[in-house]
Amino acid sequence: MTQTLFFAHANGFPSATYGKLFASLAPDYQVRHLPQHGHDPRFPVNDNWSNLVDELIHHLEQGDEPVWGVGHSLGGVLHYHAALLRPELYRGVAMLDSPVLTLADKVVIRAAKRFGFIDRITPAGRTLGRREEFVDLAEARDYFAAKTLFRRFDPDCLDAYVQHGLQPAGERLRLRFDAATEISIYRSVPHTSPGRPQQLQVPLALVRGRHSRVVLPHHAHLVRRVPRGEYLTLPGGHMFPLERPQDTAALLKQLFARWSEKPSLEQSA
Structure with a gap:
């Protein structure tokens, strides 16, 4: 069943x-x-x-x-x-x-939020200013394949990210996941x-x-x-x-x- x-x-x-x-x-x-x-x-x-x-x-x-x-x-x-x-x-x-x-993790995260260094202990800092637009799928795939985070991806998963992680924006392609939302999620980590x-x-x-x-x-x-x-x-x-x-x-x-x-x-x- x-x-x-x-x-x-x-x-x-x-x-x-x-x-x-x-x-x-x-x-x-x-x-x-x-x-x-x-x-x-x-x-x-x-x-x-x-x-x-x-x-x-x-x-x-x-x-x-x-x-x-x-x-x-x-x-x-x-x-x-x-x-x-x-x-x-x-x-x-x-x-x-x-x-x-x-408990120690939580104390550090709470202090990071309070004193403004949360971007240094989460990926928020690396997300700021990240490239969001591409000419086509081929350019996007080459870009992500060269990034450390994606380097060991299963090829089918990388293709799926490029296919489903981007959406049309005029004549170009733009990241589907809103960058401001992504950063906000990192900054509000529990x-x-x-x-x-x-x-x-x-x-x-x-x-x-x-x-x-x-x-x-x-x-x-x-x-x-x-x-x-x-x-x-x-x-x-x-x-x-x-x-x-x-x-x-x-x-x-x-x-x-x-x-x-x-x-x-x-x-x-």
């Missing part, structure tokens, strides 16, 4: 970029997703991403069964916060290179959460890219406080779901199959 998986993307990467990952999850999972988080005027970006969590919950409520929540970077944090607030909407959550922050890890009522897996500089080994400590928490790794960096989409899909299938065989917390109580 096909189960529902709700995917939430990384900041700046529309969901269609992950098409190869979605295809690799079929036919076992029906993948639902929003085209782009943070672009609905009903849920404007705000501090600690609470409106973005509300946006996600709003769409989860449209389904008729709990989902497997899978999120990359930004998306993983949104699912984690939503599951703390509304566990009945989930079967479990997999965070793909999304950190579960320690220094709070709606609950503690040990309060999470659904299984949680934090999957780290082995060479990630976003999720670090110390983030595993809080995951182990989750009653059914796991810390896993895959080869690659922060962008591993787009570098190794098929390996990512295989890990998720194994993870969810294993979770499905275990009784729920309520059943085992």
Whole structure:
């Protein structure tokens, strides 16, 4: 029986970029997703991403069964916060290179916001002034392929980003993900959460890219406080779901199959 998986993307990467990952999850999972988080005027970006969590919950409520929540970077944090607030909407959550922050992390982020150096500890500073327009798809692909962030992308994922990450703007092409929204999301990165890890009522897996500089080994400590928490790794960096989409899909299938065989917390109580 096909189960529902709700995917939430990384900041700046529309969901269609992950098409190869979605295809690799079929036919076992029906993948639902929003085209782009943070672009609905009903849920404007705000501090600690609470409106973005509300946006996600709003769409989860449209389904008729709990989902497997899978999120990359930004998306993983949104699912984690939503599951703390509304566990009945989930079967479990997999965070793909999304950190579960320690107290020390939160103190640093809060200070960075207060004293104006948040752009130095998030990608916001690198996003400012980034090129947004291109003559055609070929020029855009050459440009992104030369960037460090994209260098290890699966070729199909790079093509998907160029195809779906740009839109016509007159005679040129422009980034589909609004740059001001992307920067605002980075600057409002959460220094709070709606609950503690040990309060999470659904299984949680934090999957780290082995060479990630976003999720670090110390983030595993809080995951182990989750009653059914796991810390896993895959080869690659922060962008591993787009570098190794098929390996990512295989890990998720194994993870969810294993979770499905275990009784729920309520059943085992």
